[in-house]
Amino acid sequence: xxxxxxxxxxxxxxxxxxxxxxxxxxxxxxxxxxxxxxxxxxxxxxxxxxxxxxxxxxxxxxxxxxxxxxxxxxxxxxxxxxxxxxxxxxxxxxxxxxxxxxxxxxxxxxxxxxxxxxxxxxxxxxxxxxxxxxxxxxxxxxxxxxxxxxxxxxxxxxxxxxxxxxxxxxxxxxxxxxxxxxxxxxxxxxxxxxxxxxxxxxxxxxxxxxxxxxxxxxxxxxxxxxxxxxxxxxxxxxxxxxxxxxxxxxxxxxxxxxxxxxxxxxxxxxxxxxxxxxxxxxxxxxxxxxxxxxxxxxxxxxxxxxxxxxxxxxxxxxxxxxxxxxxxxxxxxxxxxxxxxxxxxxxxxxxxxxxxxxxxxxxxxxxxxxxxxxxxxxxxxxxxxxxxxxxxxxxxxxxxxxxxxxxxxxxxxxxxxxxxxxxxxxxxxxxxxxxxxxxxxxxxxxxxxxxxxxxxxxxxxxxxxxxxxxxxxxxxxxxxxxxxxxxxxxxxxxxxxxxxxxxxxxxxxxxxxxxxxxxxxxxxxxxxxxxxxxxxxxxxxxxxxxxxxxxxxxxxxxxxxxxxxxxxxxxxxxxxxxxxxxxxxxxxxxxxxxxxxxxxxxxxxxxxxxxxxxxxxxxxxxxxxxxxxxxxxxxxxxxxxxxxxxxxxxxxxxxxxxxxxxxxxxxxxxxxxxxxxxxxxxxxxxxxxxxxxxxxxxxxxxxxxxxxxxxxxxxxxxxxxxxxxxxxxxxxxxxxxxxxxxxxxxxxxxxxxxxxxxxxxxxxxxxxxxxxxxxxxxxxxxxxxxxxxxxxxxxxxxxxxxxxxxxxxxxxxxx
Ligand SMILES: NC(=O)C1=CN([C@@H]2O[C@H](COP(=O)(O)OP(=O)(O)OC[C@H]3O[C@@H](n4cnc5c(N)ncnc54)[C@H](O)[C@@H]3O)[C@@H](O)[C@H]2O)C=CC1
Ligand SMILES: N[C@@H](CC=O)C(=O)O
Ligand code: NA
Numbered sequence: 001x002x003x004x005x006x007x008x009x010x011x012x013x014x015x016x017x018x019x020x021x022x023x024x025x026x027x028x029x030x031x032x033x034x035x036x037x038x039x040x041x042x043x044x045x046x047x048x049x050x051x052x053x054x055x056x057x058x059x060x061x062x063x064x065x066x067x068x069x070x071x072x073x074x075x076x077x078x079x080x081x082x083x084x085x086x087x088x089x090x091x092x093x094x095x096x097x098x099x100x101x102x103x104x105x106x107x108x109x110x111x112x113x114x115x116x117x118x119x120x121x122x123x124x125x126x127x128x129x130x131x132x133x134x135x136x137x138x139x140x141x142x143x144x145x146x147x148x149x150x151x152x153x154x155x156x157x158x159x160x161x162x163x164x165x166x167x168x169x170x171x172x173x174x175x176x177x178x179x180x181x182x183x184x185x186x187x188x189x190x191x192x193x194x195x196x197x198x199x200x201x202x203x204x205x206x207x208x209x210x211x212x213x214x215x216x217x218x219x220x221x222x223x224x225x226x227x228x229x230x231x232x233x234x235x236x237x238x239x240x241x242x243x244x245x246x247x248x249x250x251x252x253x254x255x256x257x258x259x260x261x262x263x264x265x266x267x268x269x270x271x272x273x274x275x276x277x278x279x280x281x282x283x284x285x286x287x288x289x290x291x292x293x294x295x296x297x298x299x300x301x302x303x304x305x306x307x308x309x310x311x312x313x314x315x316x317x318x319x320x321x322x323x324x325x326x327x328x329x330x331x332x333x334x335x336x337x338x339x340x341x342x343x344x345x346x347x348x349x350x351x352x353x354x355x356x357x358x359x360x361x362x363x364x365x366x367x368x369x370x371x372x373x374x375x376x377x378x379x380x381x382x383x384x385x386x387x388x389x390x391x392x393x394x395x396x397x398x399x400x401x402x403x404x405x406x407x408x409x410x411x412x413x414x415x416x417x418x419x420x421x422x423x424x425x426x427x428x429x430x431x432x433x434x435x436x437x438x439x440x441x442x443x444x445x446x447x448x449x450x451x452x453x454x455x456x457x458x459x460x461x462x463x464x465x466x467x468x469x470x471x472x473x474x475x476x477x478x479x480x481x482x483x484x485x486x487x488x489x490x491x492x493x494x495x496x497x498x499x500x501x502x503x504x505x506x507x508x509x510x511x512x513x514x515x516x517x518x519x520x521x522x523x524x525x526x527x528x529x530x531x532x533x534x535x536x537x538x539x540x541x542x543x544x545x546x547x548x549x550x551x552x553x554x555x556x557x558x559x560x561x562x563x564x565x566x567x568x569x570x571x572x573x574x575x576x577x578x579x580x581x582x583x584x585x586x587x588x589x590x591x592x593x594x595x596x597x598x599x600x601x602x603x604x605x606x607x608x609x610x611x612x613x614x615x616x617x618x619x620x621x622x623x624x625x626x627x628x629x630x631x632x633x634x635x636x637x638x639x640x641x642x643x644x645x646x647x648x649x650x651x652x653x654x655x656x657x658x659x660x661x662x663x664x665x666x667x668x669x670x671x672x673x674x675x676x677x678x679x680x681x682x683x684x685x686x687x688x689x690x691x692x693x694x695x696x697x698x699x700x701x702x703x704x705x706x707x708x709x710x711x712x713x714x715x716x717x718x719x720x721x722x723x724x725x726x727x728x729x730x731x732x733x734x735x736x737x738x739x740x741x742x743x744x745x746x747x748x749x750x751x752x753x754x755x756x757x758x759x760x761x762x763x764x765x766x767x768x769x770x771x772x773x774x775x776x777x778x779x780x781x782x783x784x785x786x787x788x789x790x791x792x793x794x795x796x797x798x799x800x801x802x803x804x805x806x807x808x809x810x811x812x813x814x815x
Pocket of ligand 1 (some may be wrong): 099
């Protein structure tokens with residue numbers, strides 16, 4: 001025998017009532033079960049409003065009419081004409097009674113809790129009578145039951161306490177006397193010893209179901225609602241929240257305590273005591289098999305069951321020497337609050353006993369403050385206690401699950417996710433049951449925090465990186481197409497999803513609420529963009545306050561660099577291929593590193609040296625493991641490498657430079673390659689990463705260009721000068737070729753000094769054999785002393801560079 005309870009939305013429309021009937025029809029032995037019904041959705045609130053209007057002397061006739069019409073509409077739609085009359089008649093009686101009650105409220109200007117309960121009772125009475133009659137069309141022995149007569153309570157109207165033994169006896173007797181009937185029972189309402197209507201408070205119809213289940217030893221309670229059971233988090237906050245197949249009672253309790261509104265577990269206690277399983281089902285999606293809440297849950301793969309949250313909370317902090325070692329202090333505090341019906345949501349106490357922090361609903365905060373002022377007047381006056389202050393604008397986030405008890409590292413995972421996302425934790429509480437760890441955080445961070453924590457715990461889901469990209473040139477656009485192409489691969493092999501939330505070039509910027517469709521970035525920028533404004537771009541990125549957020553700089557501009565430190569300090573990781581940041585003043589380079597370390601985010605710039613080649617990463621690993629770099633020798637200009645590798649036979653120097661530019665090897669301004677500046681930047685960055693605090697002026701560059709080329713004021717002038725000086729380049733080439741050598745532009749770091757020189761090397765030199773845009777780097781270190789560690793490969797070009805940026809992004813995502 002089961003109890004089936006249908007909530008307000010499940011009885012709210014003709015469609016949903018049809019669905020309810022279908023559910024009953026497909027329930028095996030439905031007639032043996034008991035159906036408990038709520039009022040039609042919105043009706044309870046409407047009744048309350050009518051009562052209040054009557055009390056205020058305002059008109060309520062329209063509302064009453066609307067309520068009547070809603071019910072009558074259902075009757076006309078779902079009952080054949082011949083069956084309608086008795087239902088109309090009964091409901092008219094109810095509406096007349098209700099009108100009389102409201103009229104007296106209006107006349108007497110008196111609205112007691114008792115009267116309110118009476119007014120509210122018409123919601124369940126109307127819906128249950130009506131639906132039981134509709135059900136009669138399909139089931140022969142339906143009986144509508146005024147549940148209020150069987151559930152006996154005290155006279156605490158609005159939140160009456162049930163006399164369980166008496167109620168259970170009445171229910172059992174009633175059932176025995178009607179054993180052949182299919183019972184449809186009003187939820188929520190009960191009566192006191194005088195037979196006056198009372199109500200059961202929050203979650204009242206669930207409570208009715210649980211009471212009936214316990215009284216009749218039901219095998220299960222089905223709670224039919226309008227969502228897919230209990231979810232891992234509030235789906236309005238977390239898009240990826242998913243339905244839980246199974247929970248223990250305790251987990252359901254903990255989860256619902258903060259938030260999850262599907263059921264109100266305290267009402268389930270009668271079922272809990274008798275170990276009756278509860279299943280939450282969706283009237284509008286019967287394919288969903290339900291969330292089971294039961295005593296004997298199986299082992300779960302999930303590290304936690306869910307994340308619950310309270311959007312708005314206030315905290316009070318009480319501190320002072322008067323508390324230390326004072327037995328009974330907290331007892332006095334909390335019993336006083338409970339006496340005054342102030343619900344304390346969470347408590348933390350420092351082990352020094354010097355302070356207690358507790359959280360309450362914002363509406364209770366001022367009252368709590370006043371009560372404390374009174375209760376501890378003496379202690380406050382004698383300064384044994386500090387005057388407490390209320391802090392508002394806070395939220396609670398809690399992770400819940402029985403598995404936490406057995407698994408170490410759960411809190412580490414929670415705090416790591418919060419820390420990396422710059423969520424400051426104001427207070428922490430862990431239930432001694434270890435089923436729940438709660439943190440108090442700023443309300444502005446709640447959504448980011450819940451999403452970040454959800455990503456951190458449910459690793460079987462894709463983690464989402466929220467990315468903001470500057471630059472849509474050579475590298476930027478290649479990155480977008482790689483991202484777009486690799487999206488499915490990322491999802492399957494890396495459990496990662498990359499959402500580009502904002503893009504900008506130097507002219508326009510565009511933000512997306514839900515992540516940009518990368519096949520449309522050009523149209524979006526062209527048609528739906530704002531004028532580019534870097535300041536605003538960064539502001540907006542911060543304001544969106546998204547979890548796992550990354551800023552990507554694919555420009556060659558000094559401007560974005562000004563924001564890196566600030567961005568890192570906002571707990572947003574930075575990935576950059578722009579070398580200007582790391583090769584500027586050393587103090588700024590150091591500040592980036594420090595900000596990333598302090599705020600627990602990543603600052604990745606692999607492509608600053610050798611494009612996608614793993615140079616920065618390799619050097620970092622060497623340094624991390626305590627190795628010392630004695631010497632670095634390298635060819636790090638892909639452009640110059642390409643030029644020297646192709647400057648052969650009768651080819652002209654300036655033509656090959658143009659070719660390198662067309663192939664995307666050069667900087668946006670190719671002069672930056674040929675004048676050695678780009679190479680200088682790379683050597684400087686390497687030297688700094690190797691532990692040398694060098695500045696640009698410390699790098700000695702031998703120019704490979706005649707002075708006139710270096711002086712060219714524009715890029716076209718530069719090309720013209722290169723052409724004019726073709727004899728110079730020709731002579732260089734001849735000299736090298738005639739001695740069986742090749743031209744190489746080589747950087748060297750040794751003893752803390754960096755030099756970049758133009759050399760001619762023969763085939764005995766390790767840098768002799770290069771082709772295309774190859775870079776080569778050799779590290780001589782304490783460990784790689786006799787034979788250096790060498791990395792070689794294409795060191796320029798859009799594909800390899802964008803791929804390096806991409807890899808940096810993925811590495812941020814992996815954390
Ligand atoms: N080409 C290569 O092989 C490699 C290039 N890089 C670096 O990649 C970066 C980008 O190079 P390219 O894509 O070739 O340059 P590009 O000139 O093709 O594109 C630069 C983009 O940045 C945008 N931009 C400039 N200032 C901006 C600002 N203040 N705000 C927003 N957007 C701005 C421009 O509108 C353009 O979309 C450079 O820093 C370069 O050093 C790094 C490694 C290798
Ligand atoms: N312009 C650069 C590209 C890589 O940083 C080069 O030619 O090496
Ligand atoms: Na690299």
